[in-house]
Amino acid sequence: MNVISETHFSERAFPIAGPVLELENISLRFGGVHALTDISFNVLEHEVRAIIGPNGAGKSSMLNVIGGLYTPQEGRIRFDSELLSGMTPGRAAKLGIGRTFQNIALFKRMTVLENIMAGRKLFNHATFLEVALQLPRARREEIEDREKAEEIIETLEIQHIRKTQVSRLPYGLQKRVELGRALAAEPKILLLDEPMAGMNVEEKQDMCRFIIDVNDHYGTTIVLIEHDMGVVMDISDRVVVLDYGKKIGDGTPDDVRSNQNVIDAYLGVAH
């Protein structure tokens, strides 16, 4: 992993820029349960930002707030310095927020290629008639989609399964396909919900490599959540640590590692 991170940080084709996503004083409640309390942090353009924390710390809630699945009771979200309210998943997708899910959400009855192509359909403009009659715009879009999809397939090294139905694939590959589908939309920000959950060491390393490749190659800003500190610390530029819905740390991996609150939370010191 060290080799990757050294080269990763040496020269970036897309240097880290200003904030692209800012969260201010976010609080989220489900009935009486406080899922998130007064959380603020930002995400810089082109960085890899990790949100970590023990199970039940509110990481997924945080991601779902960004992704528009949950609407927080308090707080503001700015995306590209535009104030967002009433975010929905559809709106998030249109704005350029792509995501993957902890429990893999793929179109299981479609092939890998179809899944990835599906990720691009939002950008197509050809109407029903144009498609039905195979008019130039429809054909052009189809070709563009296929080219982009093939580029992603090559990047993620899944050529050998492109025509395989997703439900037949092992877990690790499904995760990779899901990443591919999210990438197909060419998102500005990619939200990855526990991309390495349930993987063996080798698969985890592969996934890390792909995440870095994506960040490096396309400049995609990446927000990922993970519950174990291991590999994530190696590939992240900055890390937010949540515990019981509150932010207990924020900074570079080294800062976070030496933060006493974080150490306590991970070692399970009673509050």
Place this chain on the structure above:
Amino acid sequence: MTGTHVGGATLWSLLANNAAQRTGEQALLLKRRGIWRSWDWKGWHDEASAIAAAMTARGLSAGTHVAFLGENKPRLFTAIAATHCIGGVAVPLYPDASAAELGEQLRQVEASMVFAENQEQVDKVLEVLPDCPSVKTVVFDDERGMRHYQQSDLASYDTLLEQGRNNASGAAPIGGDAPAFVFYTSRTGEVAKAAVYSHAAVIAQTQRAATAQGLGPSDRTLAYLPPGWSCQMMMSYAQAIGSGLSIWCPESSDTLLEDMREAAPTTLLVTPRVLDAIMSQVTTRMEESGGIGLSLFRRLRSEAEREGAAAKASSGPGMMTEMMLNRPLRDTLGMSQLRMAFCAGDMLDPAMLLSFRKLGINLKQLYGTTETGYLLAMQADGEVQPDTVGRAVAGIELKVTDSGELAARADGFMEGYLGDEAATAAARDADGWLLTGDVGEIGSDGSVRLIDRTDSIGRLSDGTLFAPRGVESRITTSPYVREAVTFGDGQDGVCALIDIDTLSVGRWADSQEIAYSGHADLASQNAVYGLIAEWVAEVNKNLAADPTHSNLQVRRFVLLPQELSVEDGMLSRLGKLRRAAIAEHYAPVVRALFNGAPDVALERAIDESGLHTHDDAHPARLQIKNAAVVGDIKNRSAA
């Protein structure tokens, strides 16, 4: 090319001819991003000219060595052509070479330039670069992940192409006797040696092959075996230039079968390992689909088994088999257009050969060596004798020396070993016969029967000639067995280390509802021992049928807890057994096989070096099993 001026022709001049004459014909194809992209002869020639110009600009000239590290890709072939254009010597290496091996070879050939396909290969080259002062430039093809590399001696293929397009230069004035290639041997025992080939020699070989195999411009071949293997390079690059056939390059090794289906090659190089892999995949698929196809397939396999044992091929398949099994199967395998497939690299088990032939695939065993070229002998059409490698092809003289070794004489052999005059001299006798290192016999009809390598043949204590390969190839016919290593030199009988095929044994275990946690666990199960013991008994029965082989029956065997692999140094590049290394690694196990112990402690070294599971489920002791033998053979060791 029937070449009227071969004396002066080089591979580059032939390529230039093709570019002038074969306008619009495809020469190189590559599947990339789901699409086959192609280069015609002119495209290939022009791109190579540009690269050659860039090479010249970087100070390369006639006689310099350029090393190649990558898979079969049009750009690899183009860069080799460029090397030949400037009169340089191409040194294709195995893409999976270790850094240490790579450094050694780069130093030996004093390479001035290295073509490395991608970041992985570049990393390897950079690691050894400080020790290889001759290397001035490292050229990479795939730019992925290369952005962060700042080294001044790194250049991308695209950069070279751009530089070269702007200042074209002519071809170097070299003759056919100039060296064209250095091929490394993939020897199973000692260190690899570097065989030097001239343009004329390579061209002579392609002409011989074109005649023997009937190759022409309409032929297609799929290049997928390591380019560092002389055989693959000869059957792709050289044969394409020599006969005008087109080279199809797969997208990746994982997509091979699908790419093959689309390419539908007419001529193909295979190895016994590739065939084993294909057959076990086919078997699995047939078993899963069931029905009439399966019963036809089973019948075909058992016929092949029987005829293989008797070394006698029967007539072709019937209508029914052809319609219901063979045709669909050939279509799925991408072998529907295949006129001939050539198995090289190792001896193929007769039953395996016949299985493929019964499927309607014209598979032939070839015989050759890195020093003599891959085509000394070949099984002829229509008269395939499965236990021989056929007769010497036209233009080749073959004989058996007094010591039983095969020797060959013809044009087109290597010039010698690079920088090793002693070895070069030792390889040829005064009359120009080149020793092959193989022990064999030539029958009255001229067909050649290989026995084994000179250095692995031995005798049992009672004097019975023991060629391990012969016994092993019988054991590995089973889909459950991946490799077998037999020992017996100086012993009373033969014992075997058996490496099970995790996939098919795993499937079998699933069907028997046997739980297992990985290869080591599987290989330690009594049920699996039972399964393999049954098979070994079968093998013994076949051996016993031939009185000269009866003594070679396998008495005891052990299932290895860990796969024999190239990485661990147990197999050579082409998957041949590295006997010396295996014998050393498993010395205590081999001792126990012969001293009658019921089991043997696993050495810690074996235990820790790569078992797939780190749990305590597998026993720390390896059990040894006696095999059922037929007849009254001495069985002291197993008593």
Place this chain on the structure above:
Amino acid sequence: MDLYEVLFFLEVLVGGLLAGVMYSLVALGFVLIYKASSVFNFAQGAMVFFAVLSFVGFMELGLNFWVALPVTVALMILVGMATERFVLRPLVNQSDDTLLMATIGLAFVLEGLAQMAWGVEVRRLDLGIPDVPLTWLADLTGIFVSALDITAGVVAGVLVVGLAILFSKTKAGLGLRAVADSHAAAQSIGIPLKHIWMMVWATAGIVALVAGMLWGARSGVQFALIGIALKALPVMIIGGFTSVPGVIVAGLIVGASEKLAEVYIGPYFGGGIEGWAPYMLAVVFLMFRPEGLFGERHIRRV
């Protein structure tokens, strides 16, 4: 077999196939909704009834055919939108069983509304297409097939081809397949769940209208139309619950086999075999090919 017998056989077969087309149409409505929401829409029969009754009602109000048709289509789109808004949206993330119960409720609502608005008596629907054998066809081939049957076949064919293109090629079709597979994934790539549902229910409504018109023209517009929805069940079992081409073929099989069975086997059982033969066939399929002709095999990874 002499020529007469052959002709008679062909006539029964063609008649059966054309009747089968109508079964296919009804089943098509079920499949659309099943694909999008994995729920067996109990209200499909009611939708057929509601749609065609409304159409006849509009015509009785004095609208001519070409006005009444778009008005009814618009009404069915409204029904689709209302279903999404008031039935499906509140039930997002509920189990499939809940949704199933909701469609039963929807069926009662639609039946009630239709009868409240248009009354309960049986209407005749005249599409201007006679349900009598075409004489020129009979003269030409000796087979008697009615113009209405032919029309039904053509209409169904056009509808099916249109739907096939819609669902396999267009953004909406991809959206439908995506939603059917995973709501979360579909939303994450910007597919609006509610638009897809609205579209599907509206489309199912329009298919119901077409089916209702063709059936109504033959047997009158009446409450019993709801019953033909039952015939769609064996069609779906045979064709596969998620396959558009599957139900088309299955509809033809059911139509042809029930007529042939009635004519050739029926006499041995004293007739009436037409009513239950399709169900027997469905049972056979359930035993030997539970996924149907074109349905997806359930692949389970262990």
